Amino acid sequence: MAVVSFMTTKGGGGKTTSATLFASVLAEQGASVCMIDADPNQPLVAWSADAVCPETLTVIGDVNEDNIIETIEEQSEKNQFVVVDLEGSANLSTGYALTQSDLILIPLQPSKLDANEAAKTLKFILRQGKSVGKSIPARVFWARVPAAYVTRSARDIGSQFEEAGINFLETSLIHRDAYTGIFNYGRTLENLTNDQVPSLDKARANAASFTSEIISLLKEIRK
Ligand SMILES: Nc1ncnc2c1ncn2[C@@H]1O[C@H](COP(=O)(O)OP(=O)(O)OP(=O)(O)O)[C@@H](O)[C@H]1O
Numbered sequence: 001m002a003v004v005s006f007m008t009t010k011g012g013g014g015k016t017t018s019a020t021l022f023a024s025v026l027a028e029q030g031a032s033v034c035m036i037d038a039d040p041n042q043p044l045v046a047w048s049a050d051a052v053c054p055e056t057l058t059v060i061g062d063v064n065e066d067n068i069i070e071t072i073e074e075q076s077e078k079n080q081f082v083v084v085d086l087e088g089s090a091n092l093s094t095g096y097a098l099t100q101s102d103l104i105l106i107p108l109q110p111s112k113l114d115a116n117e118a119a120k121t122l123k124f125i126l127r128q129g130k131s132v133g134k135s136i137p138a139r140v141f142w143a144r145v146p147a148a149y150v151t152r153s154a155r156d157i158g159s160q161f162e163e164a165g166i167n168f169l170e171t172s173l174i175h176r177d178a179y180t181g182i183f184n185y186g187r188t189l190e191n192l193t194n195d196q197v198p199s200l201d202k203a204r205a206n207a208a209s210f211t212s213e214i215i216s217l218l219k220e221i222r223k
């Protein structure tokens, strides 16, 4: 089992979208995956209520500081992967979830505002790790970036993070209508159709690369 949490204090940064892509690609490949919806707005609970998705994917909501650790532990015993979609605030419940994670992924868009929030999130992760005497692996990744080119601001922000020793995932999540389509149509990428969203093949390939890079990273972390 592995626990992967998606976190940034930046609202609308891409946590729920990227967590769902990762979880649903794995579930479509046959892995048992539990998503924990730790956002009080419960977007994943609402999505899963009538979404067309594989039986190997379950979503659990209603978590709080009193039960999040136990919920993660319990679901880790039952599933190969636990994917936690955190709310965008550095509170007790979020902190507990981070301490239970094997890997934390921080979505970042090429703006100074997002970069500041990602830096804040990294400091919070560092403190949470110290509080339990461990260093919790974390990676930043570009979420929702335009296809085909890297903007100057993305390059600048990227180099600042790298100079500070903060690692990026190699795979960026591209801005794709298919990713919004998952929620608009209540489906996974696998069962969306070409008449619903454009460039579905490209979206599937991008989500698959994103997922396989995370899996390789988890294997490396375990060594
Ligand atoms: N790669 C992408 N391509 C297209 N749209 C995207 C992508 N990533 C996110 N979005 C859209 O951006 C918006 C915010 O994304 P999302 O809800 O995943 O962010 P969040 O960090 O979970 O937000 P919150 O802080 O509210 O929990 C949504 O409308 C989502 O559909």
Ligand SMILES: [Mg+2]
Pocket: 015, 016, 017, 039, 043, 085, 086
């Ligand atoms: Mg969200």
